[in-house]
Amino acid sequence: MSERDEETRRRIRRTTIILVIVALAFYVGFILSGVIRS
């Protein structure tokens, strides 16, 4: 596998991890906001 392919895979992995973290943050964040308000 070429260096360029490796770089593409790295970028795909990195973007995916960031987006998963964002989704989890919204999920947990809104439940926490409910906990704080109730």
Next chain:
Amino acid sequence: MTTAVADAHEAHDHHGPATGIRRWLFTTNHKDIGTMYLVFSLIMFFIGGAMALVIRSELAIPGLQFVHPEFFNQMTTMHALIMVFGAVMPAFVGLANWMIPMQIGGPDMALPRMNNWSFWILPVAFGILLSTLFMPGGAPASGWTMYPPLVLQTGDAFPFLIFSVHLMGLSSIMGAINIIVTIINMRTPEMTLIRMPMFVWTWLITAYLLLAVMPVLAGAVTMLLTDQFFGTSFFLAAGGGDPVMFQHIFWFFGHPEVYIMILPAFGVVSEIIPTFSRKPLFGHDAMVYATASIAFLSFIVWSHHMFTVGMPLSAQLFFMFATMLIAVPTGVKVFNWVATMWRGAMSFETPMLFALAFIFLFTIGGFSGLMLAIVPSDIQYHDSYFVVAHFHYVLVPGSIFAIMAAAYYWLPKWTGHYYDETAGKVHFWLSTIFVNLTFFPMHFLGLAGMPRRIPDYSTQFADFNLVASIGAMGFGLSQLIFVYVLLTAKKGAQATAGVWDGSKGLEWTVPSPAPYHTFDEPVHVDRSVAFPKDPNV
């Protein structure tokens, strides 16, 4: 950029699809998964449509005819959940799966295994949801908004409702992540972001919306679940909770959800109008910025769904003006579509007819939305059939007409054959006549004071209800023509690669039907395959 996947395929000697059921269960091919999404959404469209016909049969004349009021409420709830999460959203995800890799010159979606999971979660989710119809207490009947405390009175179906909504959300989030990662990382090197076709752009923005709001819905229903089974009081006033907070959280998800169902439709129409006008899209960049503006504004207008709940005057004013502001970027879009057609060499094949009807009828839905945005008026319109007319104009001749337009537009590319154009046009005209017959009278019913979500009504509403019910039956039957078109889709003349006279873009450079694997190598973009933005590349 795209050679990574090409190398992987070389190891398997450019294999074709597996055979039998294994092909569909284990496929990671974006075209197969796109097809499964589209077939699934069509099945859900007919199941949700059958429920709509139960509703309209009951409402055809005053009095209780066919179903008990409890079952009527289950039908309104299930119809909405199935149409929103089972029909419209999966249809657009199916189109995204089929077309985005081909439009950006990528070999497949970036995360193909996750793509398979995203799809196969859906039949499970809707199997669970539909199974509640046969449970003690029946299916959920509190409306798709699932407001507490009403939703907490749901019978045995409640945990199944929550679980199925979680699964739908999970599927949507995984799909959104896949689309963003694909568009960011898998484009052919010459395709910069701003040069992407509008369908890809609208889907990129939609995917960000999905990523931001589906977890919010998941959080809200998780809190409902803990309120019901684990002794919490997030939304229970008796325990110090706040039921109105659920409404705020739900609509923080719910309003962007509306745009999740309409932005890809804007993308479809932005592809079709230039093709059949034989002109590049007018104001491509302005369309991108307008789409992004609509997406941004969708996050700051949610309380317009709750004006009658009560809120400070300053909040009412803010949400009213923010909502009305959405008309500006939407107006930019409508203007640009019309300007694209201006002095174009137009022809009126079925996809173009559906796209034109979309512009005209969606705009009617937009105007009634503006009326609803005005606080003093909304207090009169709220929870009336005017609201039902408004959102059905946005979603049926809006989203669903765009899906139909897309299906007709890309069907020859998928099957390799031209469909039955006469049948397509009959389908269009019957759908357009009956959709207006169904939903336009609902404006008058709402203005006259008929409330929504009721199985019976006063006799002064009888005439318009009968018209709406006749329209609904006609619209439902008209969709069988679409099934006929699909079943005979491979019997027409062989389609060329370009399919349509004015088609531009990478998807039209591959043969029809599109090969199982496309763009294994990065493609060069020259004048003959110019993107909509750049007619003179």
